[in-house]
Amino acid sequence: MAATAQKRSAWSVIWDYLTTVDHKKIAILYLMGGGFFFLLGGLEAMLIRIQLAVPNNDFLSAGMFNQVITMHGTTMIFLAAMPLLIAFMNAVVPLQIGARDVAFPFLNALGFWVFFFGGVFLNLSWFLGGAPDAGWTSYASLAIDSPGHGVDFYALGLQITGAGTLMTGINFVTTIITMRAPGMTFMRMPLMTWTTLVAAVLIVFAFPPLTIALFLLIFDRMFGSNFFIVEAGGNTIIWEHFFWIFGHPEVYILILPAFGIFSEIFSIFARKRLFGYSSMVFATVLIGFFGFMVWAHHMFTTGLGATANAIFGVATMAIAIPTGIKIFNWILTIWGGSIKFTTPMLYALAFIPSFTMGGVTGIMLATVPADYQFHDTYFVVAHFHYVIVGGTVFAILAGLHLYWPLMFNTMLNERLGKWTFWLFFTGFHLTFLIQHWLGLWGMPRRVFTYLDGQGYNLANMVSTIGAVLMAVATLILAYNIVMTIVRNERVGKDPWGDGRTLEWSLPLPVPYYNFAQIPLIRGLDAYQIEKEENNGEMIPSEPLDDFHMPNNSFIPFVMSFGLFVTGFGALYFASGKDWAINAVSNMPVHDWALYVLIAGLAITFISMGVRSWKDDLGYYVKKEELERDLAALEEERGAN
Amino acid sequence: MAELNQKPLTDVQLKQRKLERKIEMRHHVTSFSLMIFLTFAAFAMVALELDPLIITAAVIVMALVQVILQFYYFMHMKDKGHGFIRLFMLVGMYFAIAFVLCYVLIVWIGLPIGSV
Numbered sequence A: 001m002a003a004t005a006q007k008r009s010a011w012s013v014i015w016d017y018l019t020t021v022d023h024k025k026i027a028i029l030y031l032m033g034g035g036f037f038f039l040l041g042g043l044e045a046m047l048i049r050i051q052l053a054v055p056n057n058d059f060l061s062a063g064m065f066n067q068v069i070t071m072h073g074t075t076m077i078f079l080a081a082m083p084l085l086i087a088f089m090n091a092v093v094p095l096q097i098g099a100r101d102v103a104f105p106f107l108n109a110l111g112f113w114v115f116f117f118g119g120v121f122l123n124l125s126w127f128l129g130g131a132p133d134a135g136w137t138s139y140a141s142l143a144i145d146s147p148g149h150g151v152d153f154y155a156l157g158l159q160i161t162g163a164g165t166l167m168t169g170i171n172f173v174t175t176i177i178t179m180r181a182p183g184m185t186f187m188r189m190p191l192m193t194w195t196t197l198v199a200a201v202l203i204v205f206a207f208p209p210l211t212i213a214l215f216l217l218i219f220d221r222m223f224g225s226n227f228f229i230v231e232a233g234g235n236t237i238i239w240e241h242f243f244w245i246f247g248h249p250e251v252y253i254l255i256l257p258a259f260g261i262f263s264e265i266f267s268i269f270a271r272k273r274l275f276g277y278s279s280m281v282f283a284t285v286l287i288g289f290f291g292f293m294v295w296a297h298h299m300f301t302t303g304l305g306a307t308a309n310a311i312f313g314v315a316t317m318a319i320a321i322p323t324g325i326k327i328f329n330w331i332l333t334i335w336g337g338s339i340k341f342t343t344p345m346l347y348a349l350a351f352i353p354s355f356t357m358g359g360v361t362g363i364m365l366a367t368v369p370a371d372y373q374f375h376d377t378y379f380v381v382a383h384f385h386y387v388i389v390g391g392t393v394f395a396i397l398a399g400l401h402l403y404w405p406l407m408f409n410t411m412l413n414e415r416l417g418k419w420t421f422w423l424f425f426t427g428f429h430l431t432f433l434i435q436h437w438l439g440l441w442g443m444p445r446r447v448f449t450y451l452d453g454q455g456y457n458l459a460n461m462v463s464t465i466g467a468v469l470m471a472v473a474t475l476i477l478a479y480n481i482v483m484t485i486v487r488n489e490r491v492g493k494d495p496w497g498d499g500r501t502l503e504w505s506l507p508l509p510v511p512y513y514n515f516a517q518i519p520l521i522r523g524l525d526a527y528q529i530e531k532e533e534n535n536g537e538m539i540p541s542e543p544l545d546d547f548h549m550p551n552n553s554f555i556p557f558v559m560s561f562g563l564f565v566t567g568f569g570a571l572y573f574a575s576g577k578d579w580a581i582n583a584v585s586n587m588p589v590h591d592w593a594l595y596v597l598i599a600g601l602a603i604t605f606i607s608m609g610v611r612s613w614k615d616d617l618g619y620y621v622k623k624e625e626l627e628r629d630l631a632a633l634e635e636e637r638g639a640n
Numbered sequence B: 001m002a003e004l005n006q007k008p009l010t011d012v013q014l015k016q017r018k019l020e021r022k023i024e025m026r027h028h029v030t031s032f033s034l035m036i037f038l039t040f041a042a043f044a045m046v047a048l049e050l051d052p053l054i055i056t057a058a059v060i061v062m063a064l065v066q067v068i069l070q071f072y073y074f075m076h077m078k079d080k081g082h083g084f085i086r087l088f089m090l091v092g093m094y095f096a097i098a099f100v101l102c103y104v105l106i107v108w109i110g111l112p113i114g115s116v
């Protein structure tokens, strides 16, 4: 690779990333963007735990506490967990199905930049008069009342990032359905691809309700409509339904790709074919379908009535069945395998009991009469952290170690990785296990402090100590990443030695066109089959020839920037207007708001126009170049 | 990403194509005139000041027919290779109807379901 790895100026690298449409580079962008917001959300979590460490604390004021918990939840779900999973989808899925890129590379870049600008917009609220403070669920009764522009930042910021996520969802559905290599039938797709497909479908169906809900909120707060204004005949419960019709599928969007990553890890490091592949696929699809029928389990205490509660309660419990199928399949995959305890495998092993505990408390919560007791206490906090941290975050950390060589062709240090794992694992259980009891003892969630003598002191202190351990683990991970980048020890093809699926059959670093020749897929675990039967060489499905690739483009960045500007215009539009809701009608008037709004939309629409009317035909990768690259690889192999 | 693989058509193929286009065109024109007629019927019913209940029911049914015509004849859902699209639309429609039903029952009518 010496020929292509010439020194490039910093600016040319930055420009490359600003304009890239390559899924591998977009994956790195998502990893950096999501990683940044993950650190930010983690910082907010530490502030929460410091505030709650001792009774009657005034480290954060009540108002500030509300802003911090709202931003913690919103950031972690929308700006950290989902983008980090999308990073792995981008890095892995096209390689795993034998494609040269995703179906719509331009849209992929646009999705990233829209997400990024939306996230920045949301977080600028800290500096522009205060962050949103109505909780990550932003129930309308609170959100309409919340003074200042905080909730406007929430509504507009999520609207913008949500658009980016929706684009990415559409992109992955199309990619997986239409761009699989010859021979890769649906029942030969690796589980990571399957779970990505189902999660992407969930995105396509679940985000539109959120979009509608956010528009209703935006119209109420910024343009004077009355959807949620009870005095004017509105109804705040509508928000709750909309939000949870989105919200419950959203938690499956978070967990399904995690299931995918763990399925890969189990079969790689137990060195066995995944047990019960077809039942895994079936369970994944079933979970996706059921995910839409259970949203009202978040609203048992709103007064839906006994019949509705019973229906939704039973439907919710039904989801435990496909989830249970998966758990047993993973256990049987490990069973009798020759296990390698690498860092990713440690996370995967720890995931099974941790996530199962979250599932069990989920069933407890779905029991309606019991939920009247649990609802809005720390028991719920414990439940969703067990599933989200024990599932999604473990998967992100495991995936980071597993796929790091594929993305950066170096290996993260295993010793430091194991330190991170043990500290994070211990810290996680220390923090959240005891919160189940706090909830049962009656400690309400989202309240900024508690009194001395209620019996909450010790448990809260334990919880805070656990959080410190997780913070230390994260710092070690950061150190590990920096050291790995500095050392820059390159690894070659199939760095874990036991790769089974197509992505591990590629040379590292992966060529920008991925596959010189699209391979022929002869079964599940395509690469493993060729290791057993063809000396680890994939069989090409096409002759070596020119092929077409898309050009880079700066337009996605500009288009997203336009939406960012539009956001500010919409946000300040209602300030000080007498028709506006009380929350903003006594703020200073900003006459420029309308012009900013128009200017932002103009930027976006003009760049859309440029994209539509200016032909961009891409370019061809020439056969000669491919031959040169293949010869270089051959030579390298000879030298080893 | 595929190459454009253009060979000149033989006479027979050309004829076949033309015939297919002609049938397609006839389908289009028929469904289009049907849609115009349905729209006209809807307006006519309102102009005749029939019972609002009848009008509402009829308009909803006619709208459904129009939607189906639109999807199948104008947006090519009847053609081959649209299996996934059909699956997605049916699933989406199923969810949407379930959601709307829930909204009507427990938000709009507002009575807890058990109490009626």
Ligand code: HEM
Binding pocket: A137, A251, A252, A254, A255, A297, A298, A316, A317, A319, A320, A323, A358, A359, A360, A361, A362, A363, A365, A366, A367, A371, A374, A375, A376, A380, A383, A384, A387, A388, A391, A392
């Ligand atoms: C067996 C599977 C599951 C069941 C039966 C279940 C059930 C429930 C129920 C009934 C609630 C509402 C509790 C209340 O507010 O009183 C809840 C809350 C929650 N669950 Fe689950 N759950 C399951 C899996 C998951 C998974 C896999 C995730 C995410 C990866 C998740 C994330 C959440 C979150 C974030 C909340 C709290 C939302 C909030 O009020 O802020 N759950 N769950």
Ligand SMILES: [Cu+2]
Binding pocket: A247, A248, A251, A294, A295, A297, A298
């Ligand atoms: Cu839920």
